[in-house]
Amino acid sequence: MAESSAATASPPSEPLCCPACHMLANSSASFSGHATCNTCRLIASLEARIDELENRIRTLDQISKQLVAEPPINCVDASVGTVSTTMTAPSQQGDSSWVTVGRARSKRKQPVGPVSPGAISKRMKPTANHQPTHVSNRFSPLASPEKPATLVIGASTLRNVRLATPSVIVKSISGARANDIESNLKVLAKANRKYSKIVIHTGTNDVRLRQSEITIQNFISVCRFAQQMSDSVTFSGPIPIRRGxxxxxxxxxxxxxxxxxxxxxxxxxxxxxxxxxxxxGLLKRDGIHPNPRGAYLLSRNIDRHLTEASS
Structure with a gap:
């Protein structure tokens, strides 16, 4: 009986392998009838959701910048730095027996009766001369430095980058691709911003499009526009990620x-x-963004390039 049962037993099946993460599994339940494993499909769905949220954030960011760029109400003359005060005379009413008194907003009226000369002299006091108030920005030395600053702009990989080079502005845009960086540079160009050097860091989000020709054209376009804003343009190359x-x-x-x-x-x-x-070990658990050690290495690479370019 033992020999017959051994003869009828089916041979063990070979383990299944996921083509994305190369995970081995003995049971087909880990794949649920798909080519890739359940974990990889879950990660792919989360990445799609993250891309959608990042697109919404970029849209809201552009709308907020447009609202900030709108000119303010004409209450302060920014060209001369003074605040002007306007005085309006009360309008003449058809009924001469009533005159408007008090503030301009008040609608209260009083009847005109016999008035003594002393009361008239009190009412006809000379108006005080309103001197224009000088308005200045005490942060203007910071807003317009003698030497243009260096701009480092890119995706969320730059989030924890801290540079030792002085006069450097680091702008991190979550989920940004090359065309998104160009759009941000155009907003800065409208404000007549000029920079001594521009460093562009991108690449990881661009390869997700799986359209190499479009990606190449976007890189060329953002490079040409950056050269209009600075005489020194540098590309900070992508970092290798753990995503298959x-x-x-x-x-x-x-x-x-x-x-x-x-x-x-x-x-x-x-x-x-x-x-x-x-x-x-230089990346976080998501396999994309650098951890503190990776951010330090990326900062050191950018600092070293800026120092060599200045010498």
Missing amino acids: DEMLSRISDLNRWLSKCCANNNVGFIDNFSSFWGKP
Whole structure:
């Protein structure tokens, strides 16, 4: 009986492998009838939700900037820095027996009767001369420095970047691609902002489009516009992330193309890919954003490039 039961037993099935994360599973329940495992499909759905939320944030950010850019009400003359006071005379009414008294907003009226000369002299006191009030901005030295500052702009990878180079402005835009960075530069250009150097950090969000030709055109476009705002433009290359072999291969190809394109067009390039390669401990658990150690390394790479460019 033991031999017959052993003969009828089915051979053990081979473990299933997920093509995205290469996870092995003995049960098909971990895949639920799909090619990829349940964990990878959950991560993909969360990434799609994150992209949607980031697009909403960018839209709200652009709307808020447009509202801030609208001119204020004409109550202060900014060109001369004075506040003007306007005095209006009371309107003449058809009935001569009533006159308006009190504040301009008051509608209370009093009848006119016999008035003594002393009361008339009291009512006809000379109006005090209103001197214009001088308005100045005590933060103006900070708003218009003698030397233009350096702008470092890019995606959320720059969120925890802290640079030791003086007069550097770091602008982090969540989920930004190359075209989003160009839109922000156009807003700054309308305000007549000029910078001594501009460093653009992007790449991770652009490769998600899976459209290499469009990505290349977006990089060329943002580079040309940045060159109109500064004589020194630098691209900070992408960092390798842990999101599957396909995503890593695209980032590697983009980094290779970007380094060659910058060298051929007299544009600076910071090779962050080589600095982060083989060091997974520099990234957070999401596998995309650098942790404090990774942010320190990225800051050091940008600082080193800015120091070499200034010397």
